[in-house]
Amino acid sequence: MSGHSPEAIKKEVRTYVAVFVALAVLTVLTVGASYLKLSLGAAILLALFIASVKGTLVAAYFMHLRTEKKIVLALLVLAVIFFVVLLFYPSWHHL
Amino acid sequence: MSEAGLIKHISHPHPVTGVTNSKLGVWCFLASEVMLFGGLFSAYILLRTGVTDWPRGHEILNVPLATLNTMVLITSSVTMVMAWASLQMKSLSKYRLYMTLTVLLGLAFLVVKAFEYGHKFEHHHFPSTDNFYATYFTLTGLHGLHVIGGIVVNLYFLLFGVKMWEKEPDQLAGRVEAAGLYWHFVDLVWIFLFPVLYLL
Numbered sequence: 001m002s003g004h005s006p007e008a009i010k011k012e013v014r015t016y017v018a019v020f021v022a023l024a025v026l027t028v029l030t031v032g033a034s035y036l037k038l039s040l041g042a043a044i045l046l047a048l049f050i051a052s053v054k055g056t057l058v059a060a061y062f063m064h065l066r067t068e069k070k071i072v073l074a075l076l077v078l079a080v081i082f083f084v085v086l087l088f089y090p091s092w093h094h095l
Numbered sequence: 096m097s098e099a100g101l102i103k104h105i106s107h108p109h110p111v112t113g114v115t116n117s118k119l120g121v122w123c124f125l126a127s128e129v130m131l132f133g134g135l136f137s138a139y140i141l142l143r144t145g146v147t148d149w150p151r152g153h154e155i156l157n158v159p160l161a162t163l164n165t166m167v168l169i170t171s172s173v174t175m176v177m178a179w180a181s182l183q184m185k186s187l188s189k190y191r192l193y194m195t196l197t198v199l200l201g202l203a204f205l206v207v208k209a210f211e212y213g214h215k216f217e218h219h220h221f222p223s224t225d226n227f228y229a230t231y232f233t234l235t236g237l238h239g240l241h242v243i244g245g246i247v248v249n250l251y252f253l254l255f256g257v258k259m260w261e262k263e264p265d266q267l268a269g270r271v272e273a274a275g276l277y278w279h280f281v282d283l284v285w286i287f288l289f290p291v292l293y294l295l
Contacts, residue, residue, distance in 0.1 A: 009183045016180070020173045027165050034153055034294040047290035054286045062176045062279045064272075069113040072122050079126035083133040091141040 019061045026054050106266040121273040125280050132284055135234055139291065142226045150227050152293040155220075157211055161293045164207045165285065171200035172282040175249075175275045182268040187260055190271075194253040197278070201246040208239055231292055238288060241281045248274050 030050040038046065060066040065073065103109075104116045112119055143149045152158075174196040181189035215221075215228070222232040252271055259267040 006184050009180050013177065013180050016173055016176050020169065023169045024166060027162065027169065030290055030294065031158065031162050034158070034290075040295070044295055047294050051287050051290050055283050058172060058279050058283050058286065062172050062282075063276055069108075071112045071119065072114060075119075075122055075126055079129045083129050086130060086133045087137045087140065090137050091144050 015061060019057050022057060023054055026050050106263060106269060115269050117269055117273050118276070121276050125276065128280060132234075132237070135230075135237065136287075136291070139230050139234070142230060146226070152291075152295060155227075156231070156293050157214070158293050160207055160211055161289055164204050165289050167200050167204045167207065168282045168285050171197050171204070172279050174200060175278045179268065179271045179275050182260075182264070182271055185264075187257070191253065191257070194249060194271075198246055198249050198253060201242055201249070204242055205239065205246075208235065234288055234292065238281070238284055241284070245274075245278045245281055249278065 030047055033046050033050070034043065036043075065076075102116060106115065108114050109116055109119075174193045178190050178193035178197060181187075181193055212232075220228050222229045252267075252274055256267065256270060259270075
């Protein structure tokens with residue numbers, strides 16, 4: 001992302017502010033949803049969905065993954081695959 | 096100075112990877128951090144699904160304080176990326192302003208967290224109390240250590256690292272971007288910790 005023109009950076013800054021507003025709204029939504037007395041299953045799905053949207057926004061915009069080079073994305077795909085295995089394999093027979 | 100001992104491709108992208116070595120290095124580190132927190136999240140799932148009754152976080156933890164802390168950390172992510180953007184726009188004074196705000200917001204997060212911990216200790220809730228508190232203190236404690244680490248790095252770039260601006264502005268911007276990647280990752284971890292521990 002280095003070497004961007006000042007105009008391009010100014011446009012980026014407007015995007016950062018928009019992402020910030022979206023993150024704040026989603027935080028309020030996820031807290032609000034926790035008062036809805038949903039079943040545990042539905043509550044987990046909704047909370048993880050909102051968290052995933054927020055996480056994607058942070059990674060795509062603040063961490064510049066939207067415009068990042070392939071090698072970084074490839075590295076992360078590898079990490080995500082291992083992460084999913086690590087997350088679910090040990091508790092597979094419980095789920 | 097001899098070229099031999101210098102790490103190459105830290106201000107400009109490596110011709111093969113297309114990114115600076117420093118950025119690739121930080122991403123490798125963050126990939127290992129994903130596994131570190133992944134192991135603990137996995138332990139959480141295993142412990143929670145292994146018992147019939149597990150407390151709902153909002154019944155025993157302070158959701159308003161944690162919501163405040165979520166907002167604090169999200170805001171600090173914006174100020175961090177603004178510090179980097181300020182360097183891109185060649186404004187050192189704005190960089191200093193946004194980096195100071197980032198450090199202060201990180202400290203604010205820790206103060207709120209300390210209140211939460213203090214409240215738990217007053218009521219004799221410790222990591223040894225039960226599996227819920229063991230998980231809660233391990234995950235938030237490790238995350239808190241990461242916040243402390245980020246504050247130290249950001250303070251360095253605010254007070255000392257900034258001297259590089261006159262001679263190597265691109266390298267400083269690259270360093271701040273790399274520190275930012277770490278800081279956003281710490282924010283990202285909290286985005287998942289918050290609902291998992293407090294809301295579910």
